[in-house]
Amino acid sequence: xxxxxxxxxxxxxxxxxxxxxxxxxxxxxxxxxxxxxxxxxxxxxxxxxxxxxxxxxxxxxxxxxxxxxxxxxxxxxxxxxxxxxxxxxxxxxxxxxxxxxxxxxxxxxx
Amino acid sequence: xxxxxxxxxxxxxxxxxxxxxxxxxxxxxxxxxxxxxxxxxxxxxxxxxxxxxxxxxxxxxxxxxxxxxxxxxxxxxxxxxxxxxxxxxxxxxxxxxxxxxxxxxxxxxxxxx
Numbered sequence: 001x002x003x004x005x006x007x008x009x010x011x012x013x014x015x016x017x018x019x020x021x022x023x024x025x026x027x028x029x030x031x032x033x034x035x036x037x038x039x040x041x042x043x044x045x046x047x048x049x050x051x052x053x054x055x056x057x058x059x060x061x062x063x064x065x066x067x068x069x070x071x072x073x074x075x076x077x078x079x080x081x082x083x084x085x086x087x088x089x090x091x092x093x094x095x096x097x098x099x100x101x102x103x104x105x106x107x108x109x110x
Numbered sequence: 111x112x113x114x115x116x117x118x119x120x121x122x123x124x125x126x127x128x129x130x131x132x133x134x135x136x137x138x139x140x141x142x143x144x145x146x147x148x149x150x151x152x153x154x155x156x157x158x159x160x161x162x163x164x165x166x167x168x169x170x171x172x173x174x175x176x177x178x179x180x181x182x183x184x185x186x187x188x189x190x191x192x193x194x195x196x197x198x199x200x201x202x203x204x205x206x207x208x209x210x211x212x213x214x215x216x217x218x219x220x221x222x223x
Contacts, residue, residue: 031207040119042198042213043153050207058210059111090152099143099200099211101152 001026006091006102013081013109021076021105023091031094032074033058034066036087037104043090049074081109112137114201116214124222129186131217133199140204142175142182143211148195156184189221 007022025032033048035058045058049068063085065077074093078085086109092099116133123129133142141160145153157166159175159182166173172185182199196218200211 033210035213040215042116042215043200043211044213045210048207048210056207056210059212092153097143097158098155099145099153101154104152 003027004091004093004100004102006089006105008105009103011105011107013078013107015081015083015109017081019078019081021078021089021091021107023074023076023102024072025074025091025093025100026072027093027095027100028071029093029095029100030071031096032068033092033094033099034064034074034076035090035092036060036085037090038087046076046089078107083109085109112203112212114139114199114212114214116199116217118217119215120218120220122220122222123189125191126188129189129193129219130183131197131199131219132181132183133201133214134181135201135203136180138179138204139182139201140179141202142179143200143202144173144182144184145198145200146195147198147216151195153198186219189219191221191223194219194221 004025034046035043047066049055089105091102143158144156147153163177164175170187196216198216199214
């Protein structure tokens with residue numbers, strides 16, 4: 001099993017550009033989530049999904065969209081990148097207890 | 111909103127000293143999890159506590175969940191350089207999804223040899 005995979009590992013965007021962060025898991029987990037991590041602020045939940053076709057907002061959803069068309073994939077879309085979205089993004093999946101995190105995407109918006 | 115507060119933000123110890131980090135919530139938690147993140151890495155699950163007053167041990171690590179299910183602690187006995195990293199607590203509030211963890215700010219542990 002590859003677990004949770006994320007691409008790309010690093011990305012630099014200019015303000016106003018859009019992009020999609022990819023996340024996939026091969027463990028057949030129902031629940032998937034996106035977090036952003038900023039220094040001193042822990043991990044903050046952006047969006048999460050409780051199954052294919054079902055998504056909901058977390059603590060900091062503005063500027064991000066998600067969809068969950070399959071159990072395996074949970075992409076995160078940045079609609080119009082802003083410098084405030086410079087962060088490390090983690091995707092995670094779980095069946096209901098232990099969360100498995102991907103390796104993260106380090107995003108810089110200039 | 112529902113928050114989990116974690117202290118201290120930083121802890122520097124000499125190898126062999128003990129270390130404790132604390133988490134507090136203003137509202138009752140359904141359960142609490144603990145994660146460790148090595149520098150440059152991703153969070154890795156350590157344990158989940160579910161029951162009021164629960165205490166669990168993993169070698170030198172002791173995890174506690176308060177009687178009111180509003181606070182938790184992680185204690186490391188006789189730290190080693192391999193314990194370096196950031197320790198996070200993460201709570202699930204009653205009635206919310208398992209996909210919706212609320213993380214504390216984390217405690218960054220430095221161990222001096």
